[in-house]
Amino acid sequence: MYSFKNDYSELAHESILELLNKYSSEQNSGYGLDSHSEKAKELIKKYFEKDVAIEFLIGGTSCNKIAISHLLRPYEAVISADTGHINVHEAGAIEATGHKIITVPSKDGKIEVCDIEKAFLSHSGEHMVVPKMVYISNSTELGTIYTKSELEKISKFCKENDLYFYIDGARLGAALTANENDLTLNDISNLCDMFYIGGTKNGALLGEALIICNEKLKKGIRNSIKLNGGMLAKGFLIGIQFEALFTDELFFTLSKKANKMAKLLTDGLKGLGIKIVYPSPTNQQFVEVDNMAINKLREKYQFEVWEKGNEKSIIRLVTSWATTPEAIKSFIADLKASL
């Protein structure tokens, strides 16, 4: 069985494990106050012009929960695509902190200023929640990415309307290394108030780097992390990994590899006349396949059925830094045989 189920099926990239092995018997301070976390922060900060604050966290839901509850007052809400991870796949983690998610319809995982504006304007007065934050993910839940111009428009709207802008970067590496991408980490830090750089889905055992771009939001962030059960005793475990990821651009190399494997996959699929559902240039591909073929493929491959249909269904295929060209080729061949 080979899995295209997600990009977190393997423990970690060998460079990361090597560095962990190297420091295995070294003593370090707890809670991320160690020299490796410090060094990793310095390595990441090189990408930014402004003086951001960085905290290493344990996972995506934890990041989103901490960021949103840290920023909002009790009656404030966050605007998100209806397909957004916080709205669908976090078991109510955001509402558990007391905040409503205002959803905006999305066709491809992205949201536009006109939708945000509509949601914003439809909320007023003391009987409704106060929209105070826009949440997007890049790449999105459906693999699509935002252009610089799109983010600039959202950022402008947020600034004009006193909204925070937060970007879920669980797969930010995939977005930034996509061929169509025109954004840099520095751009992002200038456009939003907070975002995170995902490690879990890009080669790390676990760990995300929360980047706080807005000076006013830095205060108390470590208390918010602790309060949410997100402060790792051995914080250096994540520090060392981000040290590895941001040495010699490993972070970007791994994402590029994942995207390249996705391209190999979609090229093969297109050759078979398979419909690619969303215009994704990243490592998540949603494709429509005959149910009979799906059943056949399931004997040798793992993947998620995203939307079940009577004859055809949409399946999600995810590649990663660990995906091999051989696995892709074999998948395409097997699919061809089963059509």
Next chain:
Amino acid sequence: MYSFKNDYSELAHESILELLNKYSSEQNSGYGLDSHSEKAKELIKKYFEKDVAIEFLIGGTSCNKIAISHLLRPYEAVISADTGHINVHEAGAIEATGHKIITVPSKDGKIEVCDIEKAFLSHSGEHMVVPKMVYISNSTELGTIYTKSELEKISKFCKENDLYFYIDGARLGAALTANENDLTLNDISNLCDMFYIGGTKNGALLGEALIICNEKLKKGIRNSIKLNGGMLAKGFLIGIQFEALFTDELFFTLSKKANKMAKLLTDGLKGLGIKIVYPSPTNQQFVEVDNMAINKLREKYQFEVWEKGNEKSIIRLVTSWATTPEAIKSFIADLKASL
């Protein structure tokens, strides 16, 4: 500098790292639904007569937050020693889930039935919170441990009064391998409703095993974990580690080592006439030292000053599976020289 600051200064025991390296390129299912987590659960379940449920979590605060919010209804509260970790060192993580902590005074980190009863009886009616859970840690925040008879008394009181009994086992290994201990894992599973076996402070990179002993409390626990941001995408990272810890009794071996190092330390300290403040048979020792000597020691050692006094202060010295006899001897020698 050598650190006696805590028992989570080194990444992980070599057996754990070896196993992680061994499985580094293997594909696994996410969220703890993998074969390693399954195997680790089987290994742990061998210690229990009853059919417990096990979930691997990321850390102690996360465990406590999840357990308590999972068990209590909104108006219910948890009784804890005033020195309890949930009361003092979790940044309000429990209150953030909406629950009050009713504190009971404690001299040595332990609480007794008479204190629990007093707290229980002083709460009645609809204007007060309803005590519904007793929280203890074993070993306690001060290194002391509970006897079987003591836990039986608390357990009996809880059952008679319809209270849940939850044990924070961040340092359960140290408790169970102390010379004075007369408890087994199986005893604990029979006496309480939920507890956790701490990995972070006993050789793992991160990870705790939450053991749900009460059948009625199993439902929805994984949703509670996800909701609290405590579900690791690469759950097998913890599964593999507990597989290592519960193979050949490594878990107990590591704790024994930590306690043995603590014994070596206290023997040395007693030889110097140093006062051991709490009767701790485990790897946390609280000792009273002249401030001048403390300042001298700080040049070469890290440790926490627990309670500052004018002439003498209480410092906390923590040993672990990684502590060396050499480090202890050198510390004793340096302390002797500085007195």
Next chain:
Amino acid sequence: MYSFKNDYSELAHESILELLNKYSSEQNSGYGLDSHSEKAKELIKKYFEKDVAIEFLIGGTSCNKIAISHLLRPYEAVISADTGHINVHEAGAIEATGHKIITVPSKDGKIEVCDIEKAFLSHSGEHMVVPKMVYISNSTELGTIYTKSELEKISKFCKENDLYFYIDGARLGAALTANENDLTLNDISNLCDMFYIGGTKNGALLGEALIICNEKLKKGIRNSIKLNGGMLAKGFLIGIQFEALFTDELFFTLSKKANKMAKLLTDGLKGLGIKIVYPSPTNQQFVEVDNMAINKLREKYQFEVWEKGNEKSIIRLVTSWATTPEAIKSFIADLKASL
């Protein structure tokens, strides 16, 4: 200026004020534990075959907040029409207790089993909230009402799928006294787990009667009320009012009056060719009127503009126990003149 803005513009019906005046200097126990509250409960209980529990609360949002947070565990969610009061007009009061509202599209304020089922089936697994309650209001936000058969279907679905069924009865009087209604209070108590009988919008100064039909949900309800700031010190203030409302069927008389005034209004409107937007047999009417006429009417009448259009807009007209036929006639005449 005459107001058709809502059904809570006047203090209270004279019978209620008379009874309050009568008992003005009497001493009573606090927190609803008085003889008037007791008597009012007995009067209401006569309508039910089963042994319900009754608590008098201060308002609708408070009722909904208390009911929902009392019933749900942290990871559980409530299904509601997207137009539902809890989803739109309670400033995030439900999310503030930690629970997600799963919305179901509604055209006329009502939801059907097929919609509930779709929402129910689309939530599974530990990464999503667990639907555990269905919320409806009767009459709805748009004045429409449910038939007995409709409620039976929802109730059946809820029982089969282990969901609680809760009915917001802010305007239950209007629903039960509508000509088209075929439901009784007793029916409702047999079909749902909890509901409330609204006093505020039916002649009381303030106050709603929360009816707990499901035996298992009674425990702790008063603690939940206190916890949510909903327990009135002078609970007898509400007790006396419900004593008045449920003496000589005043509660139903007042609602009937409100509905009758609405009928007078819609008859007049239909005579003018005005479009009635929703099939409401109760005291809330949504009608489409030329913007010019709206502006003219505003000089003499208060009402809410529900949906603004370029030429025509939908306005909401609410009648109540206090509305006079004269006011209706004058409104119709003025509207006629302005068309």
Next chain:
Amino acid sequence: MYSFKNDYSELAHESILELLNKYSSEQNSGYGLDSHSEKAKELIKKYFEKDVAIEFLIGGTSCNKIAISHLLRPYEAVISADTGHINVHEAGAIEATGHKIITVPSKDGKIEVCDIEKAFLSHSGEHMVVPKMVYISNSTELGTIYTKSELEKISKFCKENDLYFYIDGARLGAALTANENDLTLNDISNLCDMFYIGGTKNGALLGEALIICNEKLKKGIRNSIKLNGGMLAKGFLIGIQFEALFTDELFFTLSKKANKMAKLLTDGLKGLGIKIVYPSPTNQQFVEVDNMAINKLREKYQFEVWEKGNEKSIIRLVTSWATTPEAIKSFIADLKASL
């Protein structure tokens, strides 16, 4: 039976009921946006030099819950006397909003700067909650009152340490009209950030006036009120009552009366050699009485037994605007007879 159980046993003072009767058929805007609420605010504002914001709320727990959750960020906590209402008698209402209460020991219901400072200094770092508010009540739970100098000291400490200062004024009238009092409403507005003027325990059916003194805290307060289920549809019900209370100083007249009755009571008690436990100059008196006499008194009077002893117990006797000299005299005579 005559009740000395509390100061909310009677519906309302006749002047309040008269005004309610007067406006019984008048139409008013909802949610406190009516002319009576406006007028009442103007009447209250006359007592202040600074431009405070005023909101009328439904009860004390609701006020405290709203004020505290409105002011604090998730990781921040409130310092209170261990005897404080929010700590003991609100069923966990504050913790339900996510905030810890840091308790300070109190002998007579009051807290001093030295205690606050100790609590403040003992909390630091990201593993602990951040003290951000001081909560006191005046008069206190034990009937005692603060002097201007005492409040100035607390206020100064709060300003120096960036803490909010909030005063629970459920019985502020009793405090301000005590013979020993040297504070004015204006003083209070200058010393704290937020407080409330209690109506429920001083002659109103229900209602408290929340006074927001700190400009920065005004934003969003009405959303916080709605969110907490504390916004009354018929807000004018409270507005009219405060209009009555602040016309011709009725508010102060009623409190004076309550205190005067308490004085009559304590004079009588002292004459019998009864021990007055706390130095209370207000309408709550705690007195130590023989258990035999208590049992005898209970046949004719209601009161709370505060602290049960083997031979003697402490009982609480509360007077109010409605207490008659006859009731006091009769109580004293009956007590004398039973000793």
